[in-house]
Amino acid sequence: MVVRDADRPEAGVIRLRVPLGERSYDVLVGAGARDELAGLLPPTARRAAVVTQEPVGVKIDTGREQAVFLVPDGEEAKSLSVVEDLCRRFAGFGLTRDDVVVGVGGGVVTDLAGFAASVYLRGVAVAHVATTLLAQVDAAIGGKTGVNLPEGKNLVGTFWQPVAVICDTESLASLPPRQLASGRGEMAKYEFLGVSGLGSLPIEEAVAACVACKVAVVGADERETSGRRALLNYGHTLAHALETAGCYDILHGEAVAVGLVFAARLARRLELIDDARVRLHEQVVSGFDLGYSLPPGSSAKELITIMGRDKKAVAGLTFVLDGPHGLCLTPGVDPNVVGQVLAEMGAR
Numbered sequence: 001m002v003v004r005d006a007d008r009p010e011a012g013v014i015r016l017r018v019p020l021g022e023r024s025y026d027v028l029v030g031a032g033a034r035d036e037l038a039g040l041l042p043p044t045a046r047r048a049a050v051v052t053q054e055p056v057g058v059k060i061d062t063g064r065e066q067a068v069f070l071v072p073d074g075e076e077a078k079s080l081s082v083v084e085d086l087c088r089r090f091a092g093f094g095l096t097r098d099d100v101v102v103g104v105g106g107g108v109v110t111d112l113a114g115f116a117a118s119v120y121l122r123g124v125a126v127a128h129v130a131t132t133l134l135a136q137v138d139a140a141i142g143g144k145t146g147v148n149l150p151e152g153k154n155l156v157g158t159f160w161q162p163v164a165v166i167c168d169t170e171s172l173a174s175l176p177p178r179q180l181a182s183g184r185g186e187m188a189k190y191e192f193l194g195v196s197g198l199g200s201l202p203i204e205e206a207v208a209a210c211v212a213c214k215v216a217v218v219g220a221d222e223r224e225t226s227g228r229r230a231l232l233n234y235g236h237t238l239a240h241a242l243e244t245a246g247c248y249d250i251l252h253g254e255a256v257a258v259g260l261v262f263a264a265r266l267a268r269r270l271e272l273i274d275d276a277r278v279r280l281h282e283q284v285v286s287g288f289d290l291g292y293s294l295p296p297g298s299s300a301k302e303l304i305t306i307m308g309r310d311k312k313a314v315a316g317l318t319f320v321l322d323g324p325h326g327l328c329l330t331p332g333v334d335p336n337v338v339g340q341v342l343a344e345m346g347a348r
């Protein structure tokens with residue numbers, strides 16, 4: 001449920017609750033929401049280890065003894081060696097089980113900080129201050145953490161729910177335009193998860209609507225056991241493969257935009273949807289000012305091999321596909337059909 005924060009109506013902060021029993025937490029969305037951070041951290045925490053990156057530049061006050069730990073920029077930073085380094089620096093700071101890690105940044109920082117917090121001392125509390133559009137609408141919420149291996153994206157990770165998430169829309173002002181566009185790729189996904197008209201909403205309401213959708217899914221299937229949470233990965237099977245194959249030259253949300261149209265064309269080939277539905281996918285993606293061409297030189301064979309290693313792939317190639325009953329996790333898709341659709345989209 002989206003509710004204006006009764007404590008701060010003047011600030012226009014929207015508060016959403018992630019309902020997970022004793023691990024429930026709030027997500028605050030709106031301009032100036034980061035001012036609420038200190039009050040959302042565990043009262044026991046005396047120290048806060050703030051994990052961030054140099055370009056982020058968002059200042060926060062945890063109300064505790066705080067130390068800032070910079071991590072490298074870019075997808076390559078999501079590695080086990082960076083996690084080891086972070087944990088060693090936490091130990092050097094004297095971070096205890098009662099303390100808190102605060103990730104301040106985009107999805108790279110929140111994935112890294114969340115993972116490090118989940119394994120340091122077998123788990124310390126983490127809060128996220130999401131500073132990119134992509135992290136606000138998706139990455140910072142729901143407790144999935146992870147790092148990459150050379151073999152693929154997010155192949156090592158944990159479920160570790162944060163104690164709070166802040167989506168301060170003021171921090172988006174300094175975001176490079178390409179990063180904003182990447183966030184819109186993830187927003188486009190929500191249009192197929194039942195949240196329509198995002199493009200016409202004020203930014204804080206658009207972010208809150210995406211968060212509300214993700215919160216509902218996570219609340220119903222925290223650990224992706226019923227298959228419902230996997231639907232949040234719509235467009236992501238090809239997206240992750242494009243990122244891995246392109247050594248992350250393509251941004252995550254840019255890759256999701258291509259993945260959404262690919263998934264629609266694949267569903268059309270499998271006669272699950274009609275041409276009009278494919279066109280709707282193309283229009284939604286274009287409406288968010290994103291392209292859906294495959295990167296030049298994409299190899300169908302390489303992409304299919306990488307997609308075979310996707311975490312969802314339990315029985316052959318597995319995709320979330322649109323169909324007569326909405327989105328559905330679809331295992332055992334014929335690689336030849338996938339290759340044909342990729343070829344149609346320009347893969348060699």
Ligand SMILES: NC(=O)c1ccc[n+]([C@@H]2O[C@H](COP(=O)([O-])OP(=O)(O)OC[C@H]3O[C@@H](n4cnc5c(N)ncnc54)[C@H](O)[C@@H]3O)[C@@H](O)[C@H]2O)c1
Pocket residue numbers: 053054055056057058073074075078105106107108109111131132133134135138139140141142143144145146154171172173174175176179182183252253
């Ligand atoms: N855990 C999940 O559920 C989940 C979901 C979706 C995506 N992800 C992950 O999120 C990652 C992508 O996240 P992203 O798109 O936020 O990229 P990112 O974290 O790499 O951030 C993009 C760039 O923007 C900079 N930046 C961040 N905030 C800024 C600000 N306010 N002003 C100026 N610069 C700023 C960063 O330093 C970085 O250079 C991927 O690794 C993806 O796998 C995770």
